[in-house]
Amino acid sequence: MNHRNNSYNNRRQNHNMSDLVFECLIPYIHDSRDRQSLSLVCRRWYELEAQTRKHVMIALCYAATPERLSQRFPYLESVTLKGKPRAAMYNLIPEDWGGFVTPWVEEIARSFGCLKAVHFRRMIVTDEDLEVLARSRGHVLQVLKLDKYSGFSTDGLLHICRLCRNLNTLFLEESQILEKDGEWLHELALNNTVLETLNFYMTDLSQVNFKDLELIARKCKSLASVKIGDCEILDLDGFFQAAVSLEEFSGGCFNDQGGQYNSVSYPPRLCRLGLNYMSTNEMPIVFPFASRLKKLDLLYALLDTEDHCLLLSKCPNLEVLETRNVIGDRGMEVLAQYCKKLKRLRIERGDDEQEMEDEEGIVSQRGLTAISEVCLGLQYIAVYVSDITNAALESMGTHLKDLKDFRVVLLDREEVITDLPLDNGVRALLRGCQKLRRFALYLRPGGLTDVGLTYIGQYSQNIRWMLLGYLGESDEGLIGFSKGCPSLQKLEVRGCCFSEQALAIAVLHLRSLRYFWVQGYRGSSNGYDLLTMARPFWNIEIIPSRRVLVAEDKEVEHPAHILAYYSLAGPRTDFPPSVLSLNSVPFLDE
Numbered sequence: 316m317n318h319r320n321n322s323y324n325n326r327r328q329n330h331n332m333s334d335l336v337f338e339c340l341i342p343y344i345h346d347s348r349d350r351q352s353l354s355l356v357c358r359r360w361y362e363l364e365a366q367t368r369k370h371v372m373i374a375l376c377y378a379a380t381p382e383r384l385s386q387r388f389p390y391l392e393s394v395t396l397k398g399k400p401r402a403a404m405y406n407l408i409p410e411d412w413g414g415f416v417t418p419w420v421e422e423i424a425r426s427f428g429c430l431k432a433v434h435f436r437r438m439i440v441t442d443e444d445l446e447v448l449a450r451s452r453g454h455v456l457q458v459l460k461l462d463k464y465s466g467f468s469t470d471g472l473l474h475i476c477r478l479c480r481n482l483n484t485l486f487l488e489e490s491q492i493l494e495k496d497g498e499w500l501h502e503l504a505l506n507n508t509v510l511e512t513l514n515f516y517m518t519d520l521s522q523v524n525f526k527d528l529e530l531i532a533r534k535c536k537s538l539a540s541v542k543i544g545d546c547e548i549l550d551l552d553g554f555f556q557a558a559v560s561l562e563e564f565s566g567g568c569f570n571d572q573g574g575q576y577n578s579v580s581y582p583p584r585l586c587r588l589g590l591n592y593m594s595t596n597e598m599p600i601v602f603p604f605a606s607r608l609k610k611l612d613l614l615y616a617l618l619d620t621e622d623h624c625l626l627l628s629k630c631p632n633l634e635v636l637e638t639r640n641v642i643g644d645r646g647m648e649v650l651a652q653y654c655k656k657l658k659r660l661r662i663e664r665g666d667d668e669q670e671m672e673d674e675e676g677i678v679s680q681r682g683l684t685a686i687s688e689v690c691l692g693l694q695y696i697a698v699y700v701s702d703i704t705n706a707a708l709e710s711m712g713t714h715l716k717d718l719k720d721f722r723v724v725l726l727d728r729e730e731v732i733t734d735l736p737l738d739n740g741v742r743a744l745l746r747g748c749q750k751l752r753r754f755a756l757y758l759r760p761g762g763l764t765d766v767g768l769t770y771i772g773q774y775s776q777n778i779r780w781m782l783l784g785y786l787g788e789s790d791e792g793l794i795g796f797s798k799g800c801p802s803l804q805k806l807e808v809r810g811c812c813f814s815e816q817a818l819a820i821a822v823l824h825l826r827s828l829r830y831f832w833v834q835g836y837r838g839s840s841n842g843y844d845l846l847t848m849a850r851p852f853w854n855i856e857i858i859p860s861r862r863v864l865v866a867e868d869k870e871v872e873h874p875a876h877i878l879a880y881y882s883l884a885g886p887r888t889d890f891p892p893s894v895l896s897l898n899s900v901p902f903l904d905e
Contacts, residue, residue: 815838
């Protein structure tokens with residue numbers, strides 16, 4: 316009996332010791348996946364993880380309820396919440412799909428007493444929502460990001476800027492904001508002394524008084540990043556002189572044809588720059604400090620291939636470049652020659668008419684190969700290309716061992732691509748880039764066979780997000796793909812030839828999948844084939860095909876969508892007329 320008691324006491328002592336060790340360690344464990352795994356060990360660790368969790372990211376606002384979140388993690392300091400699917404950025408999702416922030420704001424006001432940072436992305440917020448947030452959390456709110464938002468006006472921002480006096484970050488980039496006046500910025504200038512990041516880049520906010528920006532710079536000594544709209548650069552000279560800690564600036568414009576832009580003095584720490592509408596004539600203003608630039612945003616600059624070559628040759632410390640494919644293969648080669656520290660490269664599709672005028676303004680396997688052979692520290696690449704070969708992909712797989720995010724879109728033009736399919740190149744890329752976590756490949760019909768699609772599944776051991784466009788030949792390729800990808804959580808498919816039945820079977824094979832979006836597929840007559848993937852907590856939505864106005868006299872046909880995702884909240888209750896829920900139709904209960 317004594318032996319049993321001693322054994323019991325030893326086990327109990329060891330158990331208490333492990334709890335004590337875990338309590339000491341868990342505040343230093345920040346990865347959400349690690350914390351989730353630890354919470355499954357026992358009830359006590361589950362409770363400790365709930366009490367110590369500081370940040371939560373919810374990838375889809377209908378995946379949980381606000382009440383469930385506050386009950387599970389009552390001491391959160393930071394919340395990131397995403398609404399509409401990513402396809403909404405390209406006008407592929409109906410405007411009335413949903414994604415309202417109101418219930419989340421109401422729960423934040425009621426229950427989250429420790430919350431200091433809020434990041435809402437692709438959602439709908441009203442002025443009343445912003446007022447509730449400002450009145451309930453304004454005294455402690457430090458970070459507010461309304462990322463690609465719609466539904467509110469400058470009246471809502473006025474509440475935020477008047478009551479949230481401890482904001483160090485106000486982020487509004489690419490949000491659709493109804494502008495009534497510029498009073499919100501004036502209130503921010505009057506009330507804030509701790510601002511570090513101000514961003515209303517790519518919005519319609521134009522009633523900006525440059526004196527308010529100057530006042531913000533004088534009062535906020537730690538102001539490090541400012542991204543604004545179209546404000547004349549010459550008017551910002553006082554702002555630049557006052558912003559002694561500024562490291563990043565984007566926005567502004569060059570409207571004064573005879574302006575003395577060389578007289579503008581930029582802050583001494585400025586190393587991340589994006590100048591809108593900068594042309595060849597204004598480019599020399601960057602030269603004096605080009606050698607210290609680490610980031611350059613040329614997406615909205617008016618530069619041709621030659622301009623890119625000249626500017627990039629003066630930026631030896633560049634780590635991030637964002638531009639359009641007018642950079643051309645020659646610009647890519649100059650980038651490789653002079654910017655060997657490059658870590659992130661994003662090349663968007665440019666103006667087709669401009670590219671036709673500038674014959675050099677295309678990016679192909681030539682430019683990709685040049686970059687891959689020299690910029691060995693590259694971690695992110697997203698490029699629209701006019702041509703690509705297996706050899707270019709193989710080169711990337713051989714040299715870019717640090718690559719974590721790969722995205723390539725093959726433009727659909729009249730050029731004949733001679734090296735399709737890309738099966739072997741894709742296999743070499745995936746085998747060589749073991750650190751890849753995000754992967755997007757958007758080709759043309761014939762760009763990848765069923766064998767190549769199977770390769771993607773086979774060699775994507777660690778990839779968690781994937782976009783596939785116009786890949787594969789038949790359902791067989793999709794089924795082969797779905798037998799791999801053990802870590803895949805989000806899958807987006809567009810313009811492929813797969814049937815409903817194959818899509819449903821693939822979802823069942825992808826054990827880690829939490830989110831699935833498809834546009835363009837072979838639909839059945841009644842949708843019954845999708846029921847193969849029906850199961851508890853799995854919401855299935857269908858957006859029927861529809862005609863969408865893209866210009867005054869032009870409509871295009873948008874194929875039907877499938878959106879499926881895990882949800883602890885159950886089927887949605889706010890379905891718009893444009894969406895059908897397969898979770899609520901009668902035949903699911905038959």
